[in-house]
Amino acid sequence: MAAGALVSCLAVAPPGRDPGPLGGAEPGPKHPSTTWFGAFLESDERGPQRIGELEKWLGGADLRVGHTYLPGETWSDIEGRAEFLESWARWRRQREDRLFVLNVPMQARNEAGVSDSGVRRLLRQGQEGRFDEHFKKLAERLVALNIPDTVVVLGWEMNGTTYTHRCGPDPEAWKAYWRRAVAAMRSVPGQKFRFDFAPSRGRDAVPWTECYPGDDVVDVIGMDSYDQPPGQSFDEEVKEPYGLQQHVDFAAAHKKEISYPEWGLFRNGDNPEYMRRMLEWMDAHKPLYNTITDYCPHGVWQCGANPKAAGVYRAVLFGRTDPTPVPTPVPTPKPPVVPPVTPPVVPPVVPPVVPPVTPPVTPPLTPPVNPPAPSPAVPPAVPPVVPPVVPPAKPPTGPQTPQPPANCQPMDLGPWIEYWLGGKLCLRFDWYSRSR
Numbered sequence: 001m002a003a004g005a006l007v008s009c010l011a012v013a014p015p016g017r018d019p020g021p022l023g024g025a026e027p028g029p030k031h032p033s034t035t036w037f038g039a040f041l042e043s044d045e046r047g048p049q050r051i052g053e054l055e056k057w058l059g060g061a062d063l064r065v066g067h068t069y070l071p072g073e074t075w076s077d078i079e080g081r082a083e084f085l086e087s088w089a090r091w092r093r094q095r096e097d098r099l100f101v102l103n104v105p106m107q108a109r110n111e112a113g114v115s116d117s118g119v120r121r122l123l124r125q126g127q128e129g130r131f132d133e134h135f136k137k138l139a140e141r142l143v144a145l146n147i148p149d150t151v152v153v154l155g156w157e158m159n160g161t162t163y164t165h166r167c168g169p170d171p172e173a174w175k176a177y178w179r180r181a182v183a184a185m186r187s188v189p190g191q192k193f194r195f196d197f198a199p200s201r202g203r204d205a206v207p208w209t210e211c212y213p214g215d216d217v218v219d220v221i222g223m224d225s226y227d228q229p230p231g232q233s234f235d236e237e238v239k240e241p242y243g244l245q246q247h248v249d250f251a252a253a254h255k256k257e258i259s260y261p262e263w264g265l266f267r268n269g270d271n272p273e274y275m276r277r278m279l280e281w282m283d284a285h286k287p288l289y290n291t292i293t294d295y296c297p298h299g300v301w302q303c304g305a306n307p308k309a310a311g312v313y314r315a316v317l318f319g320r321t322d323p324t325p326v327p328t329p330v331p332t333p334k335p336p337v338v339p340p341v342t343p344p345v346v347p348p349v350v351p352p353v354v355p356p357v358t359p360p361v362t363p364p365l366t367p368p369v370n371p372p373a374p375s376p377a378v379p380p381a382v383p384p385v386v387p388p389v390v391p392p393a394k395p396p397t398g399p400q401t402p403q404p405p406a407n408c409q410p411m412d413l414g415p416w417i418e419y420w421l422g423g424k425l426c427l428r429f430d431w432y433s434r435s436r
Helices: 046-057 084-093 116-127 132-144 171-186 234-239 244-253 272-285 307-317 355-361 415-421
Strands: 036-040 065-069 099-104 151-154 194-197 220-222 257-264 289-293 408-411 425-428
Touching: 036 046, 036 099, 046 065, 046 084, 065 084, 065 289, 084 099, 099 132, 099 289, 116 171, 132 171, 151 171, 171 194, 220 244, 234 244, 234 272, 244 257, 257 272, 272 307
Parallel strands: 036 065, 036 289, 065 099, 099 151, 151 194, 194 220, 220 257, 257 289
Antiparallel strands: 408 425
């Protein structure tokens, strides 16, 4: 994106892993599949100051990437003489696990609208080594600031038309010039720079693959990917020629890590779908780092124009302190805890059915001590037939019972038992006598 870095149009809204050595003369080392994330907040000393405020807005998330741009008006700018570099260097040195990303123009008067013929002439001068000394001075400045492991995004968006350091007018001269700039910076003792080749997404003025200068001078293959052009879906941004998928595939073929130095909203306004899909894409493909461009119209924290997309960004990254992607809807299987449904089955309090066994136990009186003489009054044939049908609600009573014999006491055993015995049971008075 045009040095959106240096001319801020801010509309402020209310407000681990060890990086390891960065690539030197050899291609950069492999890193775990995790993502450092951050934001471009401001190019000068306000940038590192605002990182802490953005972390608070994100619920204590750990922003380990600081990103800024060198001005590109003069060669002195490109040599890194800007004082704000000292603020960024202090921020980087405070913690070992931070990453400092610096966009470096390849030409002075970088946004002056130089013609293609003028650009072609400058590229050929660079190819011949006319500008080597400027890049060597920049490298010396970064090493002196004790930030020799800076990720250098050199000549970014070279496939477009915006910058004087564009590739289109002479891709072969551009590649040779890049190689000389990298060689000049790597010649400085103590450097551990990593060089990030970062075109803009899509074909633009020239296919960015035509500008690729070679694996030996590239450590990371980045891509600037804003939500444009108007009406384009995220799936189209993935599948278009020289789009997100081709970027990932190209980097894999060259055994390079990927990055997203610039990304954010643009031509499609406050687009929460783009924000969600872009965050998912980065979580899936594990770039070395990503930094959202956080000023209007691209941003989410310093731009109040995109509340929906800002809500998505904040929800996804809220509280993230480990660069490992946050597993999104893992809790889904938990809610259907079916066990609570089982307890209702326990209420088979069927035990109350057992009591029917107790009534039959009551006849401890059955053992007839002295069975009485059969009562002629009760016909034996009638009782067996009647009981099943006629409820013995009216058992035979006194009129049918004969008078008890002498010296005998009738026992009151109740109508049921007397009915089945055929009369009252009589107990003699002299049953206790031994000399009967």
